[in-house]
Amino acid sequence: MKYLKFLFVLLFLPMLCFGQNNLALNPSFEDRTTACPQQGGIxxxxxxxxxxxxxxxxxxxQECQNxxxxxLGVPQNFIxxxxxxxxxxxxGIISLNSAMPGYDxxxxxxKLSLPLLKDSIYCISFWISHADSSNYYINAKHIGVWFINYKGGYPPTVTLNDSLPFIQQKIAFVPDTFYLENDSGWTELKTTYKAKGGETYFIIGNFAPTNTIIFYYKENTITNPNRILAYYYLDEVSIYRCNDTLPPPVPKDTAYLNLPTAFSPNADGQNDVFSVLGAKYVQSIELRVYNRWGQEVFYTNQKETGWDGTFKGQP
Structure with a gap:
C-alpha cells in the first residue's frame, strides 16, 4: 500500500454549516422589502x-414594531x-375561528428557490407555537403542507373552501397523536414528501374543514373568553432533498479520499461532525477549518477526529 500525506485547508461559508440546501426562500421571514414594514398582513x-x-x-x-x-411586536403582541x-x-395564522364561520x-x-425534482424525497419541517392568549388548541394532524406547480410571475391565488381538492392532497406533518399546546416555546413539525416534479410554491396551515377540526378548550385564557380561537406562530421553515445531508460513502478498496459537501451540527446524532472520509488510507493528515474572515476555527492531525461545528465551545 502506498501511503500519502495530505493537508486539508478548508474555508467554510455559513451555508455549509446548515447541512443542507434549504429550498424555502426567506425561511424565517427576516428578509423584508423595507427595514420595518408597518403593515401587519403577510x-x-x-x-x-x-x-x-x-x-x-x-x-x-417584528421586533422592530416594539x-x-x-x-405586531416581538416578543409581546396582540395575541x-x-x-x-x-x-x-x-x-402568525388563525387555525380555528368561531367569529368567521365556514372555511376561514x-x-x-x-416560494421555492428551485422546482422540486420528480420522485425525489424532500424533508419538510417548521416550528410552531400556540399563542398564549388564544383559548383553543387544535390537533396536530390538521396542520399540513400543499405544494403547487405554478410558473406565473406573481404568487398564485387560490380559493380556499371545503370542496377544494387540495384537502386530500395535502401532506400531514404528524399522525393523530397530540395537540399543539406549547404556550411558551416552539415545537418542530416534520414530514417527508415525494415530489411529482415542478412544484414551485407551497402552502402551510390547517387544511381541515371547520366542522371536522378536533380541538379542546384551554383553561385560564387571558383574552377572548367567549370566542373559539386557535392562533399559532410559525417560524424557521425548511425544505430540502433528504439525501442532500448524507455524506458520500467511505471508499472501501481505493486510496481516494472524500469530503462531505455538507453537515448538520445540531446534536441529533446524524451527520453532526465534518471529517475526512477514507482517512485510514493515508499515513498522516492535517485538517484546518477557517471562517470567512480567515480565522482558524479548527485544527486536527488525528485521522479519526472531525469538526463538530463549534469554535471555543460556541456554535
Missing amino acids: RDEISMYWSSPDTLTPDLF GQNDA GRRFAKRGQVYA NEFVQG
Whole structure:
C-alpha cells in the first residue's frame, strides 16, 4: 500500500454549516422589502417570497414594531408573548375561528428557490407555537403542507373552501397523536414528501374543514373568553432533498479520499461532525477549518477526529 500525506485547508461559508440546501426562500421571514414594514398582513410586498394564497391576512410579527405598533411586536403582541425561534421576525395564522364561520383558516404561502425534482424525497419541517392568549388548541394532524406547480410571475391565488381538492392532497406533518399546546416555546413539525416534479410554491396551515377540526378548550385564557380561537406562530421553515445531508460513502478498496459537501451540527446524532472520509488510507493528515474572515476555527492531525461545528465551545 502506498501511503500519502495530505493537508486539508478548508474555508467554510455559513451555508455549509446548515447541512443542507434549504429550498424555502426567506425561511424565517427576516428578509423584508423595507427595514420595518408597518403593515401587519403577510404578502410579497412586505415579507419577501411570502404571501397569502387567498384574501385572508396572516400576520407578520417584528421586533422592530416594539414602541411603534406593539400589537405586531416581538416578543409581546396582540395575541401573546413569544420570542422568535430564530432572528427577530415570525408569522402568525388563525387555525380555528368561531367569529368567521365556514372555511376561514389562514395560510402562509412560500416560494421555492428551485422546482422540486420528480420522485425525489424532500424533508419538510417548521416550528410552531400556540399563542398564549388564544383559548383553543387544535390537533396536530390538521396542520399540513400543499405544494403547487405554478410558473406565473406573481404568487398564485387560490380559493380556499371545503370542496377544494387540495384537502386530500395535502401532506400531514404528524399522525393523530397530540395537540399543539406549547404556550411558551416552539415545537418542530416534520414530514417527508415525494415530489411529482415542478412544484414551485407551497402552502402551510390547517387544511381541515371547520366542522371536522378536533380541538379542546384551554383553561385560564387571558383574552377572548367567549370566542373559539386557535392562533399559532410559525417560524424557521425548511425544505430540502433528504439525501442532500448524507455524506458520500467511505471508499472501501481505493486510496481516494472524500469530503462531505455538507453537515448538520445540531446534536441529533446524524451527520453532526465534518471529517475526512477514507482517512485510514493515508499515513498522516492535517485538517484546518477557517471562517470567512480567515480565522482558524479548527485544527486536527488525528485521522479519526472531525469538526463538530463549534469554535471555543460556541456554535
